[in-house]
Amino acid sequence: MTSVEEPARPGERIRDAARTRAEILDVATREFARAGYDGARVDEIAARTRTTKRMIYYYFGGKEQLFTAVLERAYGVIREAEQQLDVDHLDPVAAIRRLAEVTFDHHERHPDFIRLVSIENIHGAQHIAASEELGRMGSPALDVIRRILAAGRESGLFTADVDAVDLHAMISAFCFFRVSNRHTFGALFGRDLVDPAQREHYRTMLGDMVIAYLTAERTAD
């Protein structure tokens, strides 16, 4: 037919299920992260893709399942980053610092992920609960933390009997808050926690905090 309006772009197939699906996910991620679950518009997501709203319902079933799919992929990304974490050659202190830095960097590089998690918490984690994939997806970081803590305890470097999940919460809290509450914190205290000029400062601060906690003599309780 060789239409003038629609030049046959070579290499770009008209029909490509995988690409269409992926493009919808990309756009939906941005849109949900930008406006929240209820603020996001299915029509708007469709408009920003090269396909139509019909395809969203064809591939995902509905807005709710689309959001779940977005979450699944976002969590998949951080799981991958954690899996590539190799700290077995480091001493416990350096290993914990490295882990904290990787977590710090990932949160900073993925503000959309942070926003999605915030949004999911507003909705009581109902999409995670409804997702099989997210249910059985453990956290590689937790295993790493467990190993480091065991090594640190044995070598006598780490004082207390710290729980791996607790330490993960401590590190995540700092990294997450810095990004998630950037706007209100900035508006109220006049300081941008994600200011690039302060990046090294906060990255060091996190490591110092965690190491200080792990190596301090605990007050008897």
Next chain:
Amino acid sequence: MTSVEEPARPGERIRDAARTRAEILDVATREFARAGYDGARVDEIAARTRTTKRMIYYYFGGKEQLFTAVLERAYGVIREAEQQLDVDHLDPVAAIRRLAEVTFDHHERHPDFIRLVSIENIHGAQHIAASEELGRMGSPALDVIRRILAAGRESGLFTADVDAVDLHAMISAFCFFRVSNRHTFGALFGRDLVDPAQREHYRTMLGDMVIAYLTAERTAD
């Protein structure tokens, strides 16, 4: 007219501007916190009050301004709690611990506030920016922190030259995350950070962490 349907309840005036306004704010706080800004319904808020939707627009002007008013009151509550904080009679270590505990307790007791702040961050803190009241409202906690840090530094108890805003961020991050990310964290790691049985554990952990950071010898940088 002495209607059978509407018994004249004594002590409950039919017309009370202040009470109506306050009731709208109460209900709106719950509703916004429950469903987010876009998820909340003006009709639903009105239905849960003893008045009508018309009054919301009469008193607040619109949904946007209503949310701003809700935020202003919520921040006012935490500011009051901070103002009643008296730690001048304590030594720096005890004072910091006390401050951390008060912050911890307030976050735990006001999950709606946490949710509102999360929601406001999703929207880029635009309502705070639009509010004069919130703009000039400082943080009493910051002044307290500054005083404690100065005392701790002078007495040689605290090592480093820690910034008050940074310390506030550190404490807030832990307290905030524990409540704000309760649902996703619980779903993914099988641990309820707000479990009453764990409350003392996390309250102590926060204090230990902050004190360890403030008293540790810092690695040269």
Next chain:
DNA sequence: CAAACAATGTACGAACCAGTACGTTAGCTA
């Protein structure tokens, strides 16, 4: 090469929802 099916597009509907036009009443004050 002809079914058969996967992938895609169009057009529409029904419910929802923020906001308002307009009318009413309580309670204070002159």
Next chain:
DNA sequence: TAGCTAACGTACTGGTTCGTACATTGTTTG
């Protein structure tokens, strides 16, 4: 007690938004 105004209620509208019925086209396979 007349009259005025703040406080309140009803009923509606215009636009939006999720979801779908129905039609169509590319692609693969027997």
